[in-house]
Amino acid sequence: xxxxxxxxxxxxxxxxxxxxxxxxxxxxxxxxxxxxxxxxxxxxxxxxxxxxxxxxxxxxxxxxxxxxxxxxxxxxxxxxxxxxxxxxxxxxxxxxxxxxxxxxxxxxxxxxxxxxxxxxxxxxxxxxxxxxxxxxxxxxxxxxxxxxxxxxxxxxxxxxx
Amino acid sequence: xxxxxxxxxxxxxxxxxxxxxxxxxxxxxxxxxxxxxxxxxxxxxxxxxxxxxxxxxxxxxxxxxxxxxxxxxxxxxxxxxxxxxxxxxxxxxxxxxxxxxxxxxxxxxxxxxxxxxxxxxxxxxxxxxxxxxxxxxxxxxxxxxxxxxxxxxxxxxxxxxxxxxxxxxxxxxxxxxxxxxxxxxxxxxxxxxxxxxxxxxxxxxxxxxxxxxxxxxxxxxxxxxxxxxxxxxxxxxxxxxxxxxxxxxxxxxxxxxxxxxxxxxxxxxxxxxxxxxxxxxxxxxxxxxxxxxxxxxxxxxxxxxxxxxxxxxxxxxxxxxxxxxxxxxxxxxxxxxxxxxxxxxxxxxxxxxxxxxxxxxxxxxxxxxxxxxxxxxxxxxxxxxxxxxxxxxxxxxxxxxxxxxxxxxxxxxxxxxxxxxxxxxxxxxxxx
Numbered sequence: 054x055x056x057x058x059x060x061x062x063x064x065x066x067x068x069x070x071x072x073x074x075x076x077x078x079x080x081x082x083x084x085x086x087x088x089x090x091x092x093x094x095x096x097x098x099x100x101x102x103x104x105x106x107x108x109x110x111x112x113x114x115x116x117x118x119x120x121x122x123x124x125x126x127x128x129x130x131x132x133x134x135x136x137x138x139x140x141x142x143x144x145x146x147x148x149x150x151x152x153x154x155x156x157x158x159x160x161x162x163x164x165x166x167x168x169x170x171x172x173x174x175x176x177x178x179x180x181x182x183x184x185x186x187x188x189x190x191x192x193x194x195x196x197x198x199x200x201x202x203x204x205x206x207x208x209x210x211x212x213x214x
Numbered sequence: 215x216x217x218x219x220x221x222x223x224x225x226x227x228x229x230x231x232x233x234x235x236x237x238x239x240x241x242x243x244x245x246x247x248x249x250x251x252x253x254x255x256x257x258x259x260x261x262x263x264x265x266x267x268x269x270x271x272x273x274x275x276x277x278x279x280x281x282x283x284x285x286x287x288x289x290x291x292x293x294x295x296x297x298x299x300x301x302x303x304x305x306x307x308x309x310x311x312x313x314x315x316x317x318x319x320x321x322x323x324x325x326x327x328x329x330x331x332x333x334x335x336x337x338x339x340x341x342x343x344x345x346x347x348x349x350x351x352x353x354x355x356x357x358x359x360x361x362x363x364x365x366x367x368x369x370x371x372x373x374x375x376x377x378x379x380x381x382x383x384x385x386x387x388x389x390x391x392x393x394x395x396x397x398x399x400x401x402x403x404x405x406x407x408x409x410x411x412x413x414x415x416x417x418x419x420x421x422x423x424x425x426x427x428x429x430x431x432x433x434x435x436x437x438x439x440x441x442x443x444x445x446x447x448x449x450x451x452x453x454x455x456x457x458x459x460x461x462x463x464x465x466x467x468x469x470x471x472x473x474x475x476x477x478x479x480x481x482x483x484x485x486x487x488x489x490x491x492x493x494x495x496x497x498x499x500x501x502x503x504x505x506x507x508x509x510x511x512x513x514x515x516x517x518x519x520x521x522x523x524x525x526x527x528x529x530x531x532x533x534x535x536x537x538x539x540x541x542x543x544x545x546x547x548x549x550x551x552x553x554x555x556x557x558x559x560x561x562x563x564x565x566x567x568x569x570x571x572x573x574x575x576x577x578x579x580x581x582x583x584x585x586x587x588x589x590x591x592x593x594x595x596x597x598x599x600x601x602x603x604x605x606x607x608x609x610x611x612x613x614x615x616x617x618x619x620x621x622x623x624x625x626x627x628x629x630x631x632x633x634x635x636x637x638x639x640x641x642x643x644x645x646x
Contacts, residue, residue, distance in 0.1 A: 075379045076379070077293075077336070077419055078400065078401070078419055080400065080401035080402075081381075081399055081400055081401045082401070083401040084343075084381070084382060084383065084384050084398070084401070085381065085382060087384070088343070088382055088384070109401070111401070115402070118402075118403050119401075119402070119403055122386065122403035122404065122559075123343075123383075123384035123385050123386050123403075123404075124384070124385035124386065125343045125344070125384040125385035126384060126385075140549070140552075141305045141503070141549065141553055142305055142306065142463070142499070142503060142535055142546060142549050142550055142553075143305065143306050143462040143463050143468075143535050145545075145546070145549045146462075146463045146464055146535070146537060146541065146546075147463070147464075179303075179305070179387065179553050179556060179557065180303065180304075180305035180306070180307075180503075180553070181344055182302045182303070182307065182308045182310075182311050182342065182344070182345065183308055183311070184305070184306055184307075184308055184460065184462035184463075184468065184533070184535070185308060185460070185461075185462055185468040185469045185470070186468075187462060187463075187468070191344060194346050196347070
């Protein structure tokens with residue numbers, strides 16, 4: 054008996070199978086497959102966890118452990134424009150805290166929140182490995198460094214249009 | 215000894231356009247050393263050069279690479295794996311990102327040389343999940359290398375096979391710890407393993423596994439080209455060669471600087487343009503966030519692993535973070551300890567509880583609600599955290615904690631007593 058997969062469509066399953074073949078043990082593919090699913094749907098739902106766990110023949114409790122242990126996996130979709138601002142030492146030394154305060158004020162949200170229209174989100178993250186351009190943020194997929202209040206304003210107004 | 219302390223080996227590729235492309239890399243002599251190794255050298259001869267080079271592990275531990283190779287059993291009947299640690303997460307460190315983005319083929323050539331010498335046929339490069347650009351570059355480079363038969367089956371007409379897989383992490387500092395990395399690569403949460411057994415003997419999937427940092431492997435082509443003795447001569451007596459220092463914080467020109475292990479911290483800061491805005495130096499973290507802080511009086515130390523250890527700090531990942539005279543050390547330490555509290559995996563009580571409580575007490579001090587006994591309590595917790603856990607994260611948290619409190623004690627006392635910073639004019643408290 055097979056139940057229909059809602060998350061792992063046959064196309065995604067093909068890709069997942071290819072990923073699994075790169076490893077000498079299939080379970081090693083769990084992070085890459087979670088990335089694949091998150092890139093496709095925007096987040097990892099309970100349904101996705103169940104289906105991926107079944108594919109990799111791993112207990113669902115292990116899957117839960119993994120999606121909660123690794124910070125890059127989300128249980129709900131992120132905002133359209135997600136500011137992941139570094140708060141670690143090198144960025145803090147070059148004004149990172151002011152950038153964070155400015156974003157909170159400008160967007161009217163606290164870290165971990167989204168604007169009510171789902172357009173902007175603010176997250177504080179630890180060192181992104183781009184300290185030479187501090188203060189740095191990862192905005193969606195791109196690293197943006199040398200942040201100033203003006204640059205933040207420009208980014209926000211550019212994305213609002 | 216290298217008189218100028220300068221030589222662009224890895225960093226020669228950083229300023230060139232398109233050095234990430236195979237055609238450009240080949241024009242610059244790329245893959246010649248891998249060809250030489252595979253076609254002309256016996257594996258033992260490659261290993262001998264690495265031993266002579268005094269190459270140390272440049273991810274943070276500084277372990278002698280040649281010695282590490284000698285720990286790997288060749289006759290266990292199991293495959294040997296190479297796992298490349300590209301989970302660059304030590305705050306203040308960004309040099310591996312430069313290598314992967316700008317010279318991915320150099321890393322692949324280093325991998326090829328190492329794999330050939332050790333009889334390895336499968337390599338996983340574990341890259342931190344945020345490094346999307348470097349991951350893309352590496353994947354393209356691998357495709358190019360496979361197409362030209364530098365990787366794959368029967369490489370360059372020999373019987374040597376090698377497959378390289380890029381593995382994307384998912385946001386966990388602890389996975390830079392080598393055994394946590396292996397757990398993660400096996401599809402589990404990143405809990406460090408008890409050692410021994412060491413990964414060289416029991417590593418990935420229970421098989422012998424070499425784990426090397428990106429930069430360490432990227433020096434192998436130069437070591438074969440010029441010889442192990444030459445590389446050793448570029449550094450100090452016990453730390454061979456050059457290394458890539460990531461310099462950030464309050465300097466005029468933050469960036470990656472490739473310098474001899476024998477360079478002084480003073481010279482390195484000067485090379486990065488000196489302290490910014492004409493200000494005076496107050497403190498430097500010399501080897502990533504886990505290293506003990508140094509005062510402005512301690513910067514005549516040379517930047518090799520052993521000299522830094524002698525003065526109670528460490529070379530670590532080569533991440534140099536510079537703080538000027540206006541830096542509030544209470545705030546700097548809070549930022550530091552919050553990081554460790556956030557990144558502790560939670561497996562061992564002294565680390566899980568210690569890092570969390572230290573961050574909370576420091577936050578209380580910053581909020582102007584510090585208590586007189588807080589500072590001694592912080593020292594007490596710090597002393598308990600060292601040497602009591604499975605991995606070195608707690609030791610790495612202990613070093614900044616105790617060194618900041620010892621070397622800048624008066625600033626902490628002042629903050630507790632007055633509820634505000636000795637050096638900052640802004641109101642107390644942290645906003646995030």
